[in-house]
Amino acid sequence: MKRLKKSALQDHTKELFLTPTLVFMGIFVVYPIIYSAILAMSQITFPQGVLTTSFNGLSNFIKVIKNKLFVQALKNTIIFTFIRITGTFIIGLMVALVVSRAKGLLAKILKTLFLLPWALSDVVNGMMWQWMYNSQYGIINEILLRLGIINNYIPWLNTPATALYAIIFADIWKSVPFVALMYLAALKNVSQDLYDASEVDGANIIQRFLHITIPTIKPIIMITTIIQTMWALKSFDLIWVLTEGGPLNSTLTLAVLAYRESFIYMRLGTGAAMAYLLTFLSILFIYIYLKSNRKDKIDD
């Protein structure tokens, strides 16, 4: 009797507890996603200022794909994503290794400091990097000049050939803490015994790294890379603050293009179509990752 009553209560609570989530997500997430899909497949007009849609199939998508700017943005997005993933992987892992080995007070200081780029607002980050990249007063130019890498100051963010890479450099900086955190956690699973044994056997640091560290943290590398790909593809803030996609569209990515199309030019139909194409790209990438790593699938 008691048991029956309890299970009836359980069923009731379940629905009750899920209601706020379902209502909220329904109105502010699911409805917008569907609405955007409709916009992407509609011709949009504003008779007397009222947004009116009329279904036009895939013509927005076709229009977008034929657009030269889209092709440019697609190229930039892929370069951006690829370099950011590689960069955050290498530097993130290095930071994790450094922090995981530090001890005592040093560890505490490092653990706070290395979170800084992650904790600051992208607008502050953008402002900071803009100042450092400044063509006349920027510290980066001065450092590179002193090191003899460049001969004169370069306007990094205003030169089409360098702007995208300058942004990626800043973006990697901002993304490293999260990646490092993930690897820091993963490194805790690396067996110290195995490490000590191999050290006695004369394995150098690179061998140990390749044969002990990497295999142990491989599942986390996979998850981190997927998350990073998702975020890199839709990355917006820093690019918008630094260049708004310029100069000459050299830093225009799909996320920036879709925003510009929708909120600057108010072409909501093609803007939504661009955003959906970006989503498909994201799904495609994740599908490829998962497919290529079927064997070491991580379970729940």
Added chain:
Amino acid sequence: MIKSYKTIRYLNRTWAIITSLAVMLYLIFPVFWLLMSSFKMPVELFASPPKIFPEAFSWSNYVKVLLDASFLDSLKNSFIVAIFTTSASLIIGTLAGYVFARYRFKGKKTLLILILGTQMMPFVIILIPLFVIMRRLQLIDTYLGLIFAYMTFSVPYAIWMLNAFFKTIPFELEEAAMVDGCTRLKAIWKVLLPLSRPGVTSTGIFVLIGAWNHYLYATVLSESVTRTFPIRMQNFMGQERVIYEQMYPAAILGSLPILIIVFIFQKNIISGLTSGGIKS
């Protein structure tokens, strides 16, 4: 043999020290540079070549920023929006996370994946209709509008994280409380939440920092009344004559609350992400 072993150790250590320094310098220098710049007067800011330390640390810029009502307003706005976004997300996330952690039902996994999957979409997909909805509900440039907008990404995050944390707490403890006459809600409040405090704290901090710093949705949904800190910073940059000597102190002041939180909860942030996030 022994000698080469020692050499390897030595090389390893040197390698470690050099890379440590280089990597930490890369992560810390930009913030350090901003801090130094915030104390410089225009003459020093626009010196070429730039000097690392200011001649004299000038606090007058900080004072000017602290007297700037529109800047203080933006901090207040960010504070209100961040606090309410965090509280609402934690409440909703606790309830849903609890259901996902404690019940078995058909389609549970699919629902969880769908909730997280929405986060894969570019922000613009949500933002266009959100703008239309908010205009219809007359929520443009209101706190509520911003809070709802930020919750579109913080609620899924909270659900996902809290679910992972709750799963690590054995159900028997709540069950015992309920046998003793606690209602389910009371068992959550008195048993589950205290036990998962590190997880709840870290989830809350992530949401709080995210809401304080968020930029994109605010560019469309926040205007003069609810102008948030990131938007205020953007205004600094967008001015015809940028007042650099006030912009940098403002950036530091507006980031200070977050930096303090990171410093205090550093351990929570690290362990929170690692114990909850990775297992899910």
